[in-house]
Amino acid sequence: MYEIVLQDFDMEKIMDSGQVFRIRKMEDASFLTLAGHRAVRIRQEENRILFSCSRDEFLGFWQDYFDLSTDYAAIRRSVDPADAYLNAAVSHGRGIRILRQELWETILSFLISQNNNISRIQNSLEALCARYGDKLDPEGIFPPSCTPAPLYAFPTPEALCSAGPEGLQGLGLGYRDKYIWKMAQRCCGPSGKEWLGTLSSCGYEQAMDLLLREYGIGRKVADCICLFSLHHVDAFPVDTHIRQILDGHYPEGFPFSRYRGYAGILQQYLFYYKRAAQGRV
DNA sequence: CTACAGGCTGGTG
DNA sequence: CACCAGCCTGTA
Numbered sequence: 001m002y003e004i005v006l007q008d009f010d011m012e013k014i015m016d017s018g019q020v021f022r023i024r025k026m027e028d029a030s031f032l033t034l035a036g037h038r039a040v041r042i043r044q045e046e047n048r049i050l051f052s053c054s055r056d057e058f059l060g061f062w063q064d065y066f067d068l069s070t071d072y073a074a075i076r077r078s079v080d081p082a083d084a085y086l087n088a089a090v091s092h093g094r095g096i097r098i099l100r101q102e103l104w105e106t107i108l109s110f111l112i113s114q115n116n117n118i119s120r121i122q123n124s125l126e127a128l129c130a131r132y133g134d135k136l137d138p139e140g141i142f143p144p145s146c147t148p149a150p151l152y153a154f155p156t157p158e159a160l161c162s163a164g165p166e167g168l169q170g171l172g173l174g175y176r177d178k179y180i181w182k183m184a185q186r187c188c189g190p191s192g193k194e195w196l197g198t199l200s201s202c203g204y205e206q207a208m209d210l211l212l213r214e215y216g217i218g219r220k221v222a223d224c225i226c227l228f229s230l231h232h233v234d235a236f237p238v239d240t241h242i243r244q245i246l247d248g249h250y251p252e253g254f255p256f257s258r259y260r261g262y263a264g265i266l267q268q269y270l271f272y273y274k275r276a277a278q279g280r281v
Numbered sequence: 282c283t284a285c286a287g288g289c290t291g292g293t294g
Numbered sequence: 295c296a297c298c299a300g301c302c303t304g305t306a
Contacts, residue, residue, distance in 0.1 A: 215289095239287040
């Protein structure tokens with residue numbers, strides 16, 4: 001157990017902000033968060049947040065994963081007072097953070113996300129993990145009395161490669177299966193690790209350039225990978241919802257220049273606000 | 282039952 | 295260049 005006290009952190013909103021697909025709300029209102037080969041259960045009471053892990057694991061992984069050292073209040077305060085819509089969005093979305101998710105996992109997640117709905121994305125990812133991911137040790141995550149369903153790590157590229165293309169059938173991937181297969185091969189072995197390493201260390205422009213060459217990755221998916229994994233917070237993914245917001249509320253264009261360097265964080269508030277307004281959350 | 286999902290590819294004009 | 299049909303299939 002490790003406890004922190006923190007403003008601008010809301011697990012419910014983070015879960016529903018569309019950037020992550022492996023957080024589940026449990027019956028006791030705690031949040032089971034799976035990332036790579038790790039799992040943690042998080043309980044939140046106002047500004048008190050309890051992690052079901054050791055101090056070392058919190059400091060060594062989850063603190064960075066949840067981007068806890070960024071001052072989101074300052075970002076919200078920077079919004080143009082004259083922009084009523086954006087002010088409403090950041091106010092409504094207080095507590096959202098841009099996670100720093102593992103690259104390979106994020107690439108696959110957003111390949112699957114295209115032209116797809118959230119619950120189906122979650123189901124596909126869970127099925128993929130159950131079939132090819134290692135079983136995780138639930139020790140310390142759940143109370144000893146309860147026997148939860150098994151937890152699975154995110155599969156490695158190598159696990160998918162050795163499964164072969166037919167090993168991706170029956171996961172609800174639809175036509176995206178061939179994108180996943182190609183990407184697994186891309187990320188396998190030393191050359192794959194080198195490619196992932198280059199992506200991780202280069203800037204936004206070069207990352208986009210590299211990603212857009214890949215089969216099944218267009219601008220929207222590439223921007224999501226840049227924002228939600230590589231933390232290029234100037235990336236501003238434009239999906240159908242954001243498109244409608246831009247057309248409806250910013251006919252003169254969104255003031256990117258005012259928010260240079262972190263517009264992607266505002267995108268996330270806008271996205272959450274619109275989905276909430278539509279009752280999807 | 283139909284329409285739609287956090288788009289992309291590949292072909293056409 | 296711009297445009298857009300077609301794509302898999304679970305959910306609403």
